[in-house]
Amino acid sequence: MKAPSDLIFFLGDKEPSIQGASNSLQLLIAQSTALQNIEAIRARCQDPLLQPLLVSADQLAIESDSQREYLKALAAEFLVIILLGPDQSHRVAEYFRLGVADVAFPHSSDKELAAILERVDSLADSRDQKRLYRRELEKTNQNLQESLHLLKQDQMAGLEVQKSLMPESPLKFGDYEISHSITPSLYLSGDFVGYNFVLGRYLLFYFADVSGHGSSSAFVTVLLRFMIGRVIRKHQVQKDYAALAQAPEGLVESINSQLLATGLGKHLTIVAGSLDTETRKLRYVIGAQQPAPILISDGQARFLPGKGKPAGIFEGATWVVEEVALPESFALVLLSDGVFDLLSDKEIVDKEKTLLKYLRTSSESLDKLKDALFIGDIEDPQDDISVLLLTRGM
Known part of the structure; x- marks a missing residue:
């Protein structure tokens, strides 16, 4: 004084x-x-x-x-x-x-x-x-606001990168149509989908949910896109029908080893599949994805069998390829676990039953499916909510 x-x-x-x-x-x-x-x-x-x-x-x-x-x-x-x-x-x-x-x-x-x-x-x-x-607080707040502004710019740029890597939706091939929707909880999403028709016969697709949120998870989705894209381009260039007939055999094993090699500490759940459009034979792998793929036909909905570990945690892990013959008219629905947050049931078993009830009559189109699950009404979801829909004759 x-x-x-x-x-x-x-x-x-x-x-x-x-x-x-x-x-x-x-x-x-x-x-x-x-x-x-x-x-x-x-x-x-x-x-x-x-x-x-x-x-x-x-x-x-x-x-x-x-x-x-x-x-x-x-x-x-x-x-x-x-x-x-x-x-x-x-x-x-x-x-x-x-x-x-x-x-x-x-x-x-x-x-x-x-x-x-x-x-x-x-x-x-x-x-x-x-x-x-x-004064220190004001300076800290100013620095924080500047950092948040830069982060928002980075995330918006990252979102544009993610959008550019997403497949065309809907994508049609003969009687088949595949489409998707992703509602991120943040600017960037840890959910990612990919699909394309190869050599005029095979529909290859994958549906992944990377652990965590934000930029690091989004980075893994970009990495995943290039890892799988490299494999698909190789089969296309070599016209390797034999390998495509066995797809997605070995795919998740490859993703698992490459994720572990990055040292990012990230893992993902995944469904990867291959549909022979001539024989309607579906081959797929489930890597801890919940809910499981849902098949809708003749007004009935059921979960497809299969289970497996998430990718990116266990060295030397293997995944079993499931195989199922699809009916002439069907809808195949893949959902990320963020959809569970939209259901009022407390137990997962009850939530799964509710999903089957909602989707058995509302899977003709992506819009109807989203309406049935109230996805369009959610502004700030707690978790990413993603949907992939494959239909034929619906």
Whole structure:
């Protein structure tokens, strides 16, 4: 705190009454700088939070609401010490409630004045610390806002990259139509789908859900797109019908080893499949994906069999390829586990039953399927919600 000679004494419109003041108080007042009005004080005061302002209670009445509000504002700006008269001791609490730093009486002794200045000094230190903390907080908030702005820009750019890697939807080939929808919980999604018709006969598709959320999970979806795309291009260029007839054999094993090699600590659940459009033979692998693929035909819905570990956790893991003959007219639905959040049932078994009930009559198109699951009504989902629909003759 400033030395007593640096105290500011606010005179006001008339000379303050200091009759009966002790020698110590008289000396304190004499050493103070006297200024006529608050504007002059602001002009002279180097730091209002640290330089005390000594004010006579006679010059600063608190009889009305406006007067009390004025003192409250003044006390918030300055370290106000009120000089009370001998008959004003009953107003001490009221002045403190209005925020003054301290009060002094004309008969205050040297020891009492020293204690007052010590308390004011402590309050000045406290205000200075709060001001420093506020500045640091404002700077931190500014840096945080700038970082969030950059992150949002990065995520929006990442979203455009993800969109560019998504397949055309819907995609038609003869009597078959495949389409998808992804509703991300953040800008970027950890869900990813891919599908394309190869060599005029095989429909290859995959449906993956990467662990976690945000940029790191989205990066794995991009990596997954290139890993699988490289395998498909190789079969196309070599016209390897034999390998396509056995697809997706070995695919998840390859993804598993490459994910482990990245060291990202990410894993994914996946359904990868291959449909021979001439024989309607579907071969697929399930890697811990829930819910399981749903087949709808003749008004009935059922989960396809199969299970397996997630990819990216266990070295040397293998996955069993399931095989099923599809009917002439069918819908095959793949859903990410985010869809469970849309169902009111508590147990997973009950949620799965509800899914079958909803989808058995609402899977002719992607729009009807989304309406049945209320996906279109969700603005901020807790988890990514993804759908892939493959139909024939529906």
